[in-house]
Amino acid sequence: MEHFISNIDSINQILNNFIWGPIMLAFFLGIGLMFTLRTKFFQLTHYKMWLGNTILACLSKKGVRKTKEKHSISQFQSLCTALAGTIGTGNIAGVATAIAAGGPGAIFWMWLSAFFGMMTNFAEKSLGIKYRYKNDKGFWIGGAMVYIEKGLGVKWLAVLFSVFCAFASFGIGNMAQIQSISSSLHNSFQIPPLLTGVVVASCVAMVIMGGIKRISSVTEKFVPFMALLYIAGGLVVILANIEAVPAAFASIFGEAFRFKAAGGGIAGYGIAVAMKKGISRGVFSNEAGLGSSVMVHSASDVKEPVIQGMWGMFEVFADTLVVCTITALTILTSGIYDMNTYISNTAGNIPNLDGAPLTAESFASVIPYGSQFVALSILFFAFSTLLGWSYYGERAVEYLFGLKAIVPYKICYVFVIVIGSVSSVRLAWEISDTLNGFMAIPNLIALTLLSGEVMQMLKDYLARYVTKKRSFL
Template sequence: MDKNHDLLTSAFSYLSSAIDWLNGLLWGSVLIYLLIGVGLYFTLRLKFIQLRHFGHMFSVLRHSRHGDKNGVSSFQALCTSLAARVGTGNLAGVAVALTLGGPGAIFWMWLIAFIGMSTSFVESTLAQLFKQKDSHGAFRGGPAYYMERGLKARWMGVLFAFCLILAFGLVFCAVQSNSIAQAAHAAFDMPRWAVGVAVVALTALVIFGGLRTIAGVAEIVVPFMAFGYLAVALVVVAMNIHEVPAVFSLIIKSAFGLKEATAGAAGYGMAQAMMQGMKRGLFSNEAGMGSAPNAAATASPTPPHPASQGYVQMLGVFVDTLVICTATAAIILTSGVDISGGMEGVTLTQTALSSQVGNWGNGFVAVALFFFAFTSIMANYYYAEINVSFLAPGSDNAIRVYRFLALGMVMFGAIGELPIVWAMADVAMALMAIVNLVAILLLSGIAFKLARDYNCQRAAGKTPFFDVRKFPELKSRLAPGVWEQEKP
């Protein structure tokens, strides 16, 4: 028995070391530079669309409640993507970034979100353009689909679909349930296995209802949970308003290593802040990762133009990181809690809030995290089912098998340990993002043309409408029966 235990411990140690090495390679040598480079390129080519058209994002949202028999509304698609974005990354992920990267990590989270807004515009616009109808007449799409139709590279779509199913459909479901179980145990002393059983049961009730059920639940729950959490964060900031200037100064100085005493320490501090801020920022807002486009593709957009979903999903990145993640950082940093005191993940957020509002803060974070993480599990499942359908078109058996695998990972996450689960998520996320970023770079010229067409119509005082006849080079690559409608 002891020998088997030693072998298991040794194997686990080797696995952990291998994952850490792969994370260092992907994040330190590939993905960070690719993310920044692609985001800056899109930002420049789109002429800082996230600033110039900031108000237009909200204008599109105001008219986004209409769907049809083929697709959900743009608002439901946004809420579904926010359900995935607004999760443990906003509560536990921000705390992890602060613990490992210091206050400066928040600046790099902001930066990756700002440039990521243009990336999100491109990938969501492409997902809308290359969507198709499934056997039930409902819209499906996302990176795997635009790789197959736009690039004529099904092999690339298959690779992406496998990465997404691994990352979102399996690993990220475990990450979310891990945080729910940890928070419930800290706040209410509930056994983690019992929390896992409860989350599995609730997840099964929703996912067996289908994709429209998930979108409907997200439309109700996401605005409620986001506004409730922001209200509490604003109260904490108001209680410590005199600390805000110092906190902001600390974030900026730490981001560039200006708090450290020596040049070597400054360089290391800046590198850690950058690495952790960008990793946790990407995990939270998912810009460029190729996840949100799966939701964007299922919408019947208003105005009826692919670029309108680009604007809607760009707003999702802003809300997730520049609003909700900042709220969590404000709670922790204005509270004065020692971020290097050894507390992990969501426990740090709970401790910070409780120190300001009393013991009920512990329970509030646990409840908020449940809503954040549970809706993320739903949306993660949503994304993965779309890609299971891509790999096995029309196969109900493949969907059934995947559903039980996903529920098993939810249970595993509840009883597993945090470090290995987060490390697995980082590897899966990096692989998926790299494949998607290469694809959207290759297809970016199309997205730029669509953005120009959309805004030329706006400048002429027209409601933007996608007329496929203006893009004859695209017609052979678009799915039949999707964009042939007559102009209203």
């Protein structure tokens, strides 16, 4: 068995290095940059519009928070369910891993990928609403596979995306999440990993068997609470070390462009590692470009594709530019992080690969029982991700095999939670990265070829709702 796992690990590392090479990283950034430039930096120039139509609308429009449609969920519920899938271990362990492997400079590249990723997410969600349809039970069905098939007319590429998505749901959405839960609870409370796996699997089963309505009803209450609690904890640490904040930002920007060699190796190695870890961890966290959360956004009762696109922008903003930044500043201001200890080397041997211990130590430096606080945060974050990704995998399986395959998929999903609780940390994370890359390729191709339709939708929306005489686009 150990020999088999070793072979799987070796093959996966080769695929991982190929998928997350310079070309793929440039592809991710390039798509977001393309939409950013073509919309003339919409995420900056129209920030009042997309904030006003999303999170601020929740305060003034009841219809945004609740829906009367039997087979739909509200816009706010779609956001919370999408954030349930994105706000997970990537925000705690993933950020710490990026810093440990790529240095503080990785955070700059995470920010950059999120800034451009806001527009990538905008495009995905807009296309998702435009091409969605209702299944035999009356529920909205949408996703990258739908706009790939209906928008591009390339069925085989849609099938390829769905296959990768179904497998990815067991990686990024399942094994990586439950492994972080079981390891953190074991380290902080000495709870046996297998026991954690069984209990979490039972809780997940009770929710996902009720379908999207039950999932969204749980996440709309769960996600805001857990996110605000974690942000509050992080701010306590940051404010306690407020004098270290300028130095933290200086290290982030300085290390992002530091030309250092690795053990006599290639000059510029530091930038390459920081870019790879920052962008890959950013994608792991906010999933912009994967096409995954399009599926739950498509279940919204919204009528205007561009509005749902704006919810996609806020999703990335909240996940990476807010929550991930809180984690990064907590680590870098706490004094726990030591560049000489955590910096990566050519062999890739980095301590605490799952990243959670580094984050836990940072919180514990200020907050009593800080490591326990982080362990519980991981439990909440990862549990919500397990719920969100179960829906993504469900939609992919339905697309491939029909409604009859949903229940068997859910049973397998719950069973893998138990297996993942006692699996290898590194293998779970690297499998997740590899599957993310394979899943992204069909989606990024579709976004490129359908970019004209996205621009036309935005142009039409602005013409109808923006009172300006001159054309914006």
